Amino acid sequence: MDAAKSLGAGQTEVPDRIERQSLHEAILTRLRDMIIEGALEPGTRINEGQIGAQLGVSRTPLREAIKYLASEGLVELVPARGAIVKKFTAKEVHDMLVVIKTLESLAAGEACRIATDAQIAAVRVLHDEMMACYARRDRLAYYKLNQQIHSAMVALADNAVLAQVHGQLQNRVKRIRFLGHEGAERWANAVAEHEQMMELLERRDAPALQEIVVAHLTRGWERVREGLVD
Amino acid sequence: MDAAKSLGAGQTEVPDRIERQSLHEAILTRLRDMIIEGALEPGTRINEGQIGAQLGVSRTPLREAIKYLASEGLVELVPARGAIVKKFTAKEVHDMLVVIKTLESLAAGEACRIATDAQIAAVRVLHDEMMACYARRDRLAYYKLNQQIHSAMVALADNAVLAQVHGQLQNRVKRIRFLGHEGAERWANAVAEHEQMMELLERRDAPALQEIVVAHLTRGWERVREGLVD
DNA sequence: AAACCTAATTCTGTATGCAGCATTCAGAAG
DNA sequence: CTTCTGAATGCTGCATACAGAATTAGGTTT
Numbered sequence: 001m002d003a004a005k006s007l008g009a010g011q012t013e014v015p016d017r018i019e020r021q022s023l024h025e026a027i028l029t030r031l032r033d034m035i036i037e038g039a040l041e042p043g044t045r046i047n048e049g050q051i052g053a054q055l056g057v058s059r060t061p062l063r064e065a066i067k068y069l070a071s072e073g074l075v076e077l078v079p080a081r082g083a084i085v086k087k088f089t090a091k092e093v094h095d096m097l098v099v100i101k102t103l104e105s106l107a108a109g110e111a112c113r114i115a116t117d118a119q120i121a122a123v124r125v126l127h128d129e130m131m132a133c134y135a136r137r138d139r140l141a142y143y144k145l146n147q148q149i150h151s152a153m154v155a156l157a158d159n160a161v162l163a164q165v166h167g168q169l170q171n172r173v174k175r176i177r178f179l180g181h182e183g184a185e186r187w188a189n190a191v192a193e194h195e196q197m198m199e200l201l202e203r204r205d206a207p208a209l210q211e212i213v214v215a216h217l218t219r220g221w222e223r224v225r226e227g228l229v230d
Numbered sequence: 231m232d233a234a235k236s237l238g239a240g241q242t243e244v245p246d247r248i249e250r251q252s253l254h255e256a257i258l259t260r261l262r263d264m265i266i267e268g269a270l271e272p273g274t275r276i277n278e279g280q281i282g283a284q285l286g287v288s289r290t291p292l293r294e295a296i297k298y299l300a301s302e303g304l305v306e307l308v309p310a311r312g313a314i315v316k317k318f319t320a321k322e323v324h325d326m327l328v329v330i331k332t333l334e335s336l337a338a339g340e341a342c343r344i345a346t347d348a349q350i351a352a353v354r355v356l357h358d359e360m361m362a363c364y365a366r367r368d369r370l371a372y373y374k375l376n377q378q379i380h381s382a383m384v385a386l387a388d389n390a391v392l393a394q395v396h397g398q399l400q401n402r403v404k405r406i407r408f409l410g411h412e413g414a415e416r417w418a419n420a421v422a423e424h425e426q427m428m429e430l431l432e433r434r435d436a437p438a439l440q441e442i443v444v445a446h447l448t449r450g451w452e453r454v455r456e457g458l459v460d
Numbered sequence: 461a462a463a464c465c466t467a468a469t470t471c472t473g474t475a476t477g478c479a480g481c482a483t484t485c486a487g488a489a490g
Numbered sequence: 491c492t493t494c495t496g497a498a499t500g501c502t503g504c505a506t507a508c509a510g511a512a513t514t515a516g517g518t519t520t
Contacts (some may be wrong), residue, residue, distance in 0.1 A: 020310065023473075045501095047500095048501075049502095057474085058474060063503085064294055067295070068298065071299075071302055073394070077252075079250045079251065079252050080481055080502065081482070095390060096391045099336070099392050102332055103329070106328070159325040159329070160322065160325060161326045161329050161399070162325065165398075165399070169391070169395070252504095253503075254503085254504090288504060290504055290505065291504060293473090309473095310472065310510090312473095
């Protein structure tokens with residue numbers, strides 16, 4: 001996926017390719033962020049005229065971005081009525097977490113098998129940073145690093161498809177997870193689980209790691225479930 | 231979800247809701263079929279003008295459908311150069327099958343746990359039909375029923391997210407699988423595996439079923455791998 | 461003959477316009 | 491006062507138009 005990856009070690013780095021980004025692409029990430037961060041609440045109808053004016057773009061690329069988001073499952077397309085931000089039922093969230101759990105477990109197993117020590121060390125860095133955030137009770141930074149760590153662990157499996165699918169599901173639950181302001185002791189538990197996961201990854205103890213990962217995400221569901229209304 | 235569902239039992243059935251389908255939706259399924267069936271070969275650049283004229287639609291809804299396909303992973307978007315039908319490397323196909331394997335294994339376990347007898351019987355019907363197709367060596371019909379059975383088994387897990395993700399990945403490998411014209415004994419093996427799977431599902435023997443499912447798909451990879459050039 | 465530069469053409473990306481459906485609001489009937 | 495009907499408004503869906511990038515073709519030079 002990365003251009004730098006395919007270069008020989010001794011070769012001079014090719015200057016970064018000019019990043020060209022079409023408008024619909026930019027709109028896509030913008031809209032996605034708006035949904036994830038809650039600027040567009042679930043159930044909201046996306047008014048193309050209004051959003052388009054707000055972002056200073058015409059409706060055409062905006063509509064294209066919306067179609068993409070629909071496939072990602074973040075919005076729902078209703079014929080002749082446009083797009084509405086998808087509202088997830090408790091069951092749907094549960095279903096997502098079941099799948100995410102399975103995917104991360106798979107990733108964990110693969111990671112233990114094929115990740116390099118350097119890659120694992122990189123995750124350790126993130127982990128330690130996250131622990132620092134926990135120490136000073138910085139929820140937002142903790143949350144962001146948490147996401148990064150989960151993604152990084154999945155990336156260790158060296159399976160682009162797995163990473164893509166996981167990322168897609170992760171995006172859907174991001175907003176919900178973020179809302180889940182867990183209590184002090186639940187948070188402490190999550191931190192302890194992460195500590196274990198990190199150690200098991202470094203020991204490359206796949207079975208134990210997978211067990212913890214599954215347990216961690218199962219508890220994640222419990223942490224989230226209370227914050228759901230329906 | 232279904233309107234009929236919310237009606238009292240004695241009430242007269244409301245006539246089916248008018249099925250409306252927007253143009254970009256119709257184009258979407260059409261394009262997807264064209265890709266899966268090989269009418270649009272991997273690596274082909276999608277010429278919007280040409281395809282649009284061919285389908286008798288303007289570029290706008292066509293482009294919207296393409297964006298959707300891009301998110302599904304069937305098409306790749308190259309800035310300022312449009313969309314090209316995604317070409318999968320052997321590794322990518324392998325990666326997909328690894329994920330599919332995991333998802334189907336998960337589904338199998340859930341299915342044993344929660345599927346009703348009636349639902350399992352419905353799969354049995356498909357299975358027997360498929361066996362009839364095998365008996366008369368009807369490859370195309372066998373292939374289609376095979377897909378249906380795998381999807382049906384996933385559906386038994388009663389997890390819409392799982393089904394959606396699985397379906398998406400299934401779509402990506404469909405064309406490749408279809409190409410994989412396996413030899414007689416490989417085919418016989420696959421059939422035997424299906425026979426076992428069906429029996430284990432009826433016995434609700436989750437562990438054994440999951441094992442066979444994984445083995446079946448691993449062999450599926452072997453069956454496919456030879457047909458790949460790169 | 462091969463390579464390169466330039467002009468013409470094709471195609472993508474975005475904006476705009478228009479028709480038709482959905483929603484809303486006001487007025488009339490019960 | 492409530493309910494129904496119909497017009498008015500707003501929005502979506504699709505087509506078309508236009509600007510700019512990419513590709514191709516052709517001609518020139520080495």
